[in-house]
Amino acid sequence: MRTVDRGSRWAPGTALAALLLLAPAVAGAFTLRSEVDARRVGVQDQVQLTITVEGSGAPDEIPLPALKNLDVVGGPFQSTQVSIVNGRMTQSRSFTYVLQPRAVGSAEVGAVQAGDQAAPAIPIEIVAGSVRPPPPRRQDPFGTDPFGDPFEEVFGRRRGRAAAPKLLVQAIPSRTRLRVGEPLVLTYALDTQTSVADLQFKEAPQFAGFWVEDLERPQTSPSGEAVTVDGEAYRRFPVMRKLLFPTKAGTLPIPAATFRIGLARQGFFDTGGVVERATKAVRVAVEPLPEAPGFSGAVGRFRATASLDRDVVPLGEAAMLRFRVEGSGNLKWIDRGPEVALAGARVFPPQAKSDLRTTTEGIAGSRTWEFVVVPETSGTVEVPALSFSYFDPGAGRIVAAETAPLTLRVEGGTVAVGLPAPPKAGARATGTLPLRSDLDPHGGGALPGRTVALLASLALLLHAGIWGASRLRGASRRREGRAASPRSVRAALRDLERAAGETASKEQAASLVEKALHEAFGDVPDEDEGERARAVRALLDDARFVRYAPQLGEYGDKVKDLAARAAEAVRKWA
C-alpha cells in the first residue's frame, strides 16, 4: 500500500512551509467579483453565477443583480474561505446562484454593486438545446487517477492514492476549569501521517465569551512531535495558539474549527488534493470571581508602587504622581486607575501608559497611571497609601496591594485660605482652582518710559545749568575785576607758600611767585595803569630781579618778603 509507505516518507519541509503560512490576520479593503461558469449555454442547461467578495469591510449581504432572460433556480449558497499565504490572511465569501435560461437568445447577469465596489454585467448567449457536457462524476481526489497511470501496467501496481490520508486537527486547551479573567492557552495542532502543502481555515474559529490574544506559534522541530492518537502514530505540528480570557462565568463552548488541508504531490502524476478536517468542540467551565467593594477586576499576581517625580515643588508648579501596577494576569483589562484625592492640591485625571506583552501565563508587564498634582498651598501635601485590589488565583481570594504613603513639600508662595476639605474616599478629586487668597497691593507700577526720559533730560539740563552757572560766576568775577576763580586763588596762595619755604632756591622761589601771579591775575596789560596792575607789575619785576640777580648774598629774606607781598596782592585783588 502506497499510503502506508507515505506515512514513513515525511516531507517535513513541505509541511513546515504550510504551517508557516499561518499568521495573524491583516485587515484590508475588499474586492468584488462576479463570474459565470459559461458564457454560452443551451436553453436546457444551467448557469452557475458566483459573486465573490474578498477582504474585509464588505457588507454581509450582496444583493442579487438584475437578471435578463434568466431565472434563479438555486441558491444563494454561501461559503467562506480564509487563506493564509506568506503570513497574510485573506478572507473571501462566495454567493453562488444556479440560473436557468428562459428562452433562446441573449441573456445577461446585471452589474453587481456592494459598497463602493462594482462588478460589470456579464452577457450570456443562450442557444437551443443543451451544449454543456454532462457533469463529471465526482471522484474521490485520493481514489483512482482519472487519467490512469502509464506505469501501472508496467510495474503491476497502482501509483494513485488508494485511501484517504491519516490527518487530524486538534484544539487543545491548557485547562478546562478556571475563573473569569484567568488565562487559557488554546493550541490548534495538526496530527498527520502525510505531507501537507497548505493549511487554511475554512471557517475562522469563534470565541464567544472570551477575550482573545494571539500568542506566537511555539518553536517545534521541523519534523514535528511524535504522538499517538487512538493507537496510531502521528507527527504533531502546532499551527496556532490563542490566549483566551473568559469574560463571564458558566460553561463556555469553543466551537469546532474546520481546516482545508492541501496535500502535497507524491509523484509526477499525483495532483495532490484537498481534504477538510474539523476539530472537536471544547467546553470550558468558568467559575465567577468573588465580589468585593473596590475590586478592580484584575486577576493574576500584581505589585503596586507609587512615586513622585520630585520631593519638593515650588508653589505654582506641578508634580507628577505615578501609580504603577506590574505583574502577570489580565492587566490589559484594567482601565481605571485608583481614585486619588489630595488635600491642598489639585489632581488632574490620569493618563494611563502600558508596557505589556502576551505570554502563556497571561498578559505580563506594567500599567502606569500618571496624575498631575498642582499644590494650592505651601507646606506639605500628603499622598496616602493607594490601594489596588486583585484576585489571586493561587490564594483563591481577593488581595489588596497598597503603596507606601508619600509626602510632597511645597515651598514659597502664600498660603491659600478656604481650601476644601479632602473629598470622601471613592470620589474622584478634580481639585479646586489654584486661587490666590490675598489681593497683593500693586506696587504702583514703573515710571512710564517718557517720564524717565523727561527726568533724564531734566538731569542733563541741571548738569548744563551747573556748568553754566560756574562759567557765569567766573565771568561775573572777571567783570568785578576779580580775575581769578577761587580755585586759582587757592592754587596761587599755595604756590606762594611754597616759594616762601626754606627749601626752594631763589630761582625756584621767583618762578613760583611768577606762576602764582599769572594764575591769580593772568596777563596784565601794559596800558593798564590801575593800582592793581601797577602792583602786579612791580611784583613781577621784583620776582624777575630775584630770579636773575647774581648770587652775591643771602636772598632768603628777600624771597619771603616778595612772597608775602604777592600773597597780600592776591588776597586783595584776586
Added chain:
Amino acid sequence: MGLSARTVLPGVLAAALACPLLGAPAGERFREANELVRAGDYPKAIALYGELAVSGHESASLYWNWAQAAAARGAQGEALWALLRARELDPGDRAVVRDVERLREALNLDPAEIAPEPLAGVGRWARRFRMDLLAVALVVLSLVAHVLARARPRTGGGGGLAWAALGLGLLAASIPLAASLARPTATVVRRGAPLLDAASPTAETTGSLREGEVVPVLESSGAWLRVEDNAGARGWAHVEDVRRLDTPPAPPPD
C-alpha cells in the same frame, strides 16, 4: 464759611451709591469673588474681579484669579488676557508666565502670536528690573557728584563720578524710553471675533480674529479698536471682543 453737613452728606451718599466698593474693603470683595469661584459661580466672580480692577485695585493676584475663573468657564481667550495683564503688572511672577505658556499651547498659538511687539517685552524686562528707578538714581547721583565737584574742586574724583553716573543713567533711561515706543496691544477674548471694515456694528466683516491672539492697537474710537492681526489684516474690533493689555479694563456700560 466752609461746607455745611447739609451739602457734604448728599455728596458722600452719591459717591457711595456710585461706587459699590466704597462700603467694603477691596480685600473682602476679593475674597468674596474667590468664594464665588469656588462655588462655581464664575460669571459673578468675574464681574466682581472686574469691579475691583476698574476701581483701581489691579494686581497680578486679581488677574490670576480672574484667569482661573475664566478658564474654568471655558473662556480661554479671556483667561489668557487676564494672565497677560497680570504679567504686565508683575513681570517677575513666574507662575503667571508659566500659565501664559500653558494657555498659549492650549489655544494652539505660536509664541509670536502673543508677542507681536518685541519692544513690549523690553518694557516688561525694564519693569521687572526697575530700570526706571535705576535711571533716576543714577542721574541724581550724577547731579550730586557734579555739584560737589564744582563746590570743592580740589577734592578730586567728583567730576569723573558725575560723568560716569550720568552716562549710565542715560543708558538705563533709554530702555524704558525705547519700550514706551511699543504700540499698545490687545488680546482677542472671543472665538472668531469679527474684524470689521469700519467702527460700526453694521460694518462689513473682513475677517475674523483668533481667540487669544495678541494684536497691536493702531487706533481707537469709542468702543472700537483698530487692530492688525498676525496675518497683516487691519480692521476694527469691538472692545468686548478685544481687550487692551496696556490699560485696566473699561467699566461696564450702564
